[in-house]
Amino acid sequence: MSPLLSVENLGVALARADGSKLPILHDVGFNLAKGETLGIVGESGSGKSLLALALIGLLPGSATVSGAIRFEGRDLVTASEAGLSAIRGRRIAMIFQEPMTALNPAMRIGDQIAEGLRLDGVRPAAARAAALALLDRVRIADAANRIDAFPHELSGGQRQRVVIAIALARSPALLIADEPTTALDVTVQRDVLDILGELVAEANMALILVSHDLGVIARTVARTLVLYAGTRFEEAPTAALLATPANPYTRGLIGAMPRPRKTDGVRQRLTVIPGTVPAFGALPPGCRFADRCPAHIPACDAGEPPWRAIGPDRAVRCIRATAEGAER
Numbered sequence: 001m002s003p004l005l006s007v008e009n010l011g012v013a014l015a016r017a018d019g020s021k022l023p024i025l026h027d028v029g030f031n032l033a034k035g036e037t038l039g040i041v042g043e044s045g046s047g048k049s050l051l052a053l054a055l056i057g058l059l060p061g062s063a064t065v066s067g068a069i070r071f072e073g074r075d076l077v078t079a080s081e082a083g084l085s086a087i088r089g090r091r092i093a094m095i096f097q098e099p100m101t102a103l104n105p106a107m108r109i110g111d112q113i114a115e116g117l118r119l120d121g122v123r124p125a126a127a128r129a130a131a132l133a134l135l136d137r138v139r140i141a142d143a144a145n146r147i148d149a150f151p152h153e154l155s156g157g158q159r160q161r162v163v164i165a166i167a168l169a170r171s172p173a174l175l176i177a178d179e180p181t182t183a184l185d186v187t188v189q190r191d192v193l194d195i196l197g198e199l200v201a202e203a204n205m206a207l208i209l210v211s212h213d214l215g216v217i218a219r220t221v222a223r224t225l226v227l228y229a230g231t232r233f234e235e236a237p238t239a240a241l242l243a244t245p246a247n248p249y250t251r252g253l254i255g256a257m258p259r260p261r262k263t264d265g266v267r268q269r270l271t272v273i274p275g276t277v278p279a280f281g282a283l284p285p286g287c288r289f290a291d292r293c294p295a296h297i298p299a300c301d302a303g304e305p306p307w308r309a310i311g312p313d314r315a316v317r318c319i320r321a322t323a324e325g326a327e328r
């Protein structure tokens with residue numbers, strides 16, 4: 001069976017001031033089946049947001065896209081703007097970090113949830129009833145009274161739950177959430193992630209969750225794709241990725257995860273990956289992670305490591321990696 005979404009050899013280049021093109025994304029690829037959940041993780045500047053925007057054709061006008069993005073049998077790289085706007089919202093919904101930018105401040109939340117359904121021809125009373133049911137499903141307490149509230153009358157967590165309700169209203173096949181909880185307090189983050197995970201599973205909807213935070217990814221998705229400096233570094237089932245990271249970069253990300261200390265519950269940053277992500281205009285000739293990598297050997301500088309399978313459901317871009325874990 002063909003996957004719901006297949007991304008192959010995706011490249012995105014952005015125009016520089018002098019008119020030349022600066023490649024940002026390079027050889028990104030993955031498949032997503034119906035109902036499957038995938039996390040995309042990497043440090044700031046790794047290209048996560050550009051990837052999310054590329055998937056729904058919302059890149060800046062200066063961007064050049066190469067490779068293929070196939071969704072429900074259509075190639076989204078070559079699709080017309082009209083073709084893409086017929087898919088956005090209806091078949092692929094998107095949630096961004098800041099709920100206030102997604103909500104209309106002058107419109108009642110129930111009307112905003114019902115709006116998409118009205119576009120699909122649902123009558124007003126049925127759309128309002130569906131909006132009420134969705135508010136309940138995203139656990140807005142006292143939904144019957146809150147349905148006529150304006151966004152500013154809600155907390156940040158409630159607003160993001162309304163955004164989730166809007167995204168789910170039209171039963172899209174794929175939801176892309178880009179840092180959906182980064183603007184929220186840690187405890188509210190967990191509630192919103194749990195609601196998101198539950199609703200996506202109930203609806204058998206596929207989810208792409210973009211986050212710099214492996215803790216967020218670990219809580220929510222079955223598979224994870226690690227990006228580094230614009231390209232894929234590792235893909236694996238999330239549990240295997242966390243237990244036996246094959247790429248030294250993934251191991252570094254895991255080491256940098258804040259986690260509660262057993263004794264007093266204080267969150268502590270254990271290790272940081274030394275150095276910084278290289279600039280896109282000055283990438284090293286070999287592995288992009290070479291100058292930060294604790295497992296670096298001269299062969300790493302010979303050329304870009306190929307993307308290669310290290311198991312039936314695991315792949316990595318590192319000449320030293322094995323499925324038993326990264327070289328140290």
Ligand SMILES: Nc1ncnc2c1ncn2[C@@H]1O[C@H](COP(=O)(O)OP(=O)(O)OP(=O)(O)O)[C@@H](O)[C@H]1O
Pocket residue numbers: 014024042043044045046047048049050051060212280
């Ligand atoms: N509109 C744009 N014009 C020029 N450069 C851009 C644009 N959008 C992104 N970039 C550059 O592309 C690179 C990848 O950015 P992107 O926002 O995708 O990274 P990210 O992994 O989502 O990081 P963050 O977590 O900080 O958002 C960065 O170097 C960024 O400066």
